[in-house]
Amino acid sequence: MKKITALVLAVMLAVSLCALPVNAQTTSAATDDPSKLPTILMHGFLGWGSYDDINAIIPYFGMTSGSISNYLNSKGYDTYMPSTGPFSSCWDRVCEIYAQLTGTRTDYGIAHSKKYGHERYGKDFSGKPLIKDFVWDADHPVNLVGHSFGGAMSRMLVDMLVEGRPEEVAAAKAAGEKVNPLFEGGKKGYVHSVTMLEAPSNGSSCINATPALAQGVTSAAYTLTNILDLTPLKGIYDTDLDHFGIYGKEGESFGDMVKRVMYSDFEEHHDSCLEDLTIVRACDMNKELEMQPDIYYFTYYGNRTKRDPVTNVCSPTSRMFFLLWLFGAPMATFTGNTEDYYYDGYGDAMQKVSTPSQYLGEDWQANDGLVNVASGYCPYYVNDAGERVYDPHVDVADGTKSFKKGIWHIFPERDFDHLGMVGGLVNENPFEVMSFYDEVMANIANTAEEGDGREEGCPSAKMTDVPVNAWFHEEVDNMLTRGVMTGTSATTFSPNANLTRGQIVQMLYALEGKPAAKPSSFKDVSPKAWYADAVGWASEKNLVAGFDKDTFAPEADVTREQLATILKAYAAYAGKDTSKSASLAGFKDAGEVSKWAVDGMKWAVGSGLIAGRGNQMLAPGATATRAEVAQIMTNFLK
Secondary structure, eight states, rough: OOOOHHHHHHHHHHHHHOOOOOOOOOOOOOOOOGGSSSSEEETTTTTTTTTTTTHHHSTTTTTOOOOOOHHHHTTTTTTEEOOOOTTOHHHHHHHHHHHHHHOOEEEOOOHHHHHHHHOEEEETTTOOSSTTTOHHHHHHEEEOOOOOTTHHHHHHHHHHHOOOOOOHHHHHHHHHHOOOOOOOOOOSSSSSEEEHHHSTTTOHHHHHHHHHHHHHHHHHHHHHHHHHSSSGGGTEEEEEOOTTSSOTTTOOOHHHHHHHHHOOOGGOOOOOOHHHHHHHHHHHHHHTTTOTTSSEEEEEBBBBEEEEETTTTTOOOOOOHHHHHHHHHHHHHHOHHHHHHHHEEEGGGOOOEEEEOOOOOGGOOSSSSSSBBHHHHHOOEETTSSSHHHHHHHHEEEOOOOOBBBBEEEEOOOOOOTTTHHHHHHHHHHHHHHHHHHHHHHHHHTTOSSSSSOTTTOTTTTTTTSSSBBHHHHHHHHHHHSSOOSSSSSSSSOTTTHHHHHHHHHHHHHHHTOOOOOOOOOTOOOSTTTTTTHHHHHTTTSSSSOOBBBBBBBTBBOBBHOOOHHHHHHHHHTTTTOOOOOTTTTSSTGGGOOOGHHHHHOOOOOOSSSOSTTOOOTTTTTTOBBBHHHHHHHHTTO
């Protein structure tokens, strides 16, 4: 089974036992309230936290640069470091974090535990919560800061808090047991901000580039650390796999315990971060992790590779830690396709999950030694057509002080390798590291809000998913005022829902005052459908085309290239200037634009209506959300 390697952090664990932290010089503290909320620092794969004794010797957040948590706390911040299973899956880690924050017993859920073949309950934190006298609700939120795999954990924690897990609620009720509050959902407002540091949001190509090495060192690291778990040193660094039977049993000899661990079938349960870090599974998981309109999102990513301008070969720089170079170098030259499936579940519950294969080209070569820039930049999933669908995001410059909710703010690339952003192993300047966290906390501080901020008569005032600081707030108000778009209900706009083909023609139809229209000839457009007149009008004016003479697919999501083509046709119909055009040659996927859409895309890019989605990708076949289209239409109507 393919997995993400544990070599670097396994060696790091051994090296760190001999390391001495370095005290960093303090500077002036940020003063705004949001940054003074409890900030939860979540470690990555093979990491550790404050429940592990090793954290007092060498903190995960700081390593040989000194404790970042202590540094921030000395400046008036309030930081905490939970300890989660270093090999555990994203789901299991979220359950562990929730138990530590609430001071309860870890509950992995009835349905989840049955599916993956392990015990339902883990460690009990009753009486020993991570934060003493902790109150956690919408009036007392927290900031989440996750490094590496901790980034995925932060996103899943938010999703569970808000959306819950209905299958777990049903399973608990069927068993006549109390439902874990984590699975009930409805905890909107419990998180103020999410910050990801070098997070492999879309997986890592490490296993693709170094399969034999990754397989060997991962197995070795797993066996050695679990044997450590069977000794009196368990509290120093705990793998937290008791729910898989990885613990010392009473009366069992040490030899028998080691033998049992060595022959454990943990890998066959498909419930580990080794699975979640594969590209196919990470991207598939992204489909379920929706962004919340009331949360601020930040992303920082590192890169210690460079591309030779003459040979075009990508390779690590001299500043990449030498052990990371073992993986960063192969990743920097790897190209190829991912698999189109992964296995999920255990035993009789195991199933083969199909997912679109991805081609990993040059855009996946730049990396920090373990995480590709293409993965650390912004989360995306792959739709059935094999196209990347990115979360809403915007690139921001250092020093930016105005942020909006519900959108990733992506900061400029950092000269850090994968360990550098959490202090590194004697290869980083401690002052640079601490200065970076000054910036992280200052950006959170700049999310301070003064009142609701809405003007009297705000069109979206009753819509709970259009907060005043959302990046799309003004654009949605514009669409509602003009009558071009309406809410999906009296209290929702559904900004993150994809816009359909029926909705885009309805918008243009509304702009024209909804004139009389003849029925269309499309058999899949019922005369009684709310979009029937709009489709008939747009078809008559040659503004839209069907997939064939009988099929319009009104409920299908509109793609970016379809949107560009339709808008150009409408612009010409409305007498607007359509002469602007821009070359698409600067986009790596320009060749993927359909021939019939090339002129429309050139016009849309030249008019500033459609831009790339990061890393020079145009994503012509990707979908567009209702919030994105509200922004595009606002610019179109200026």
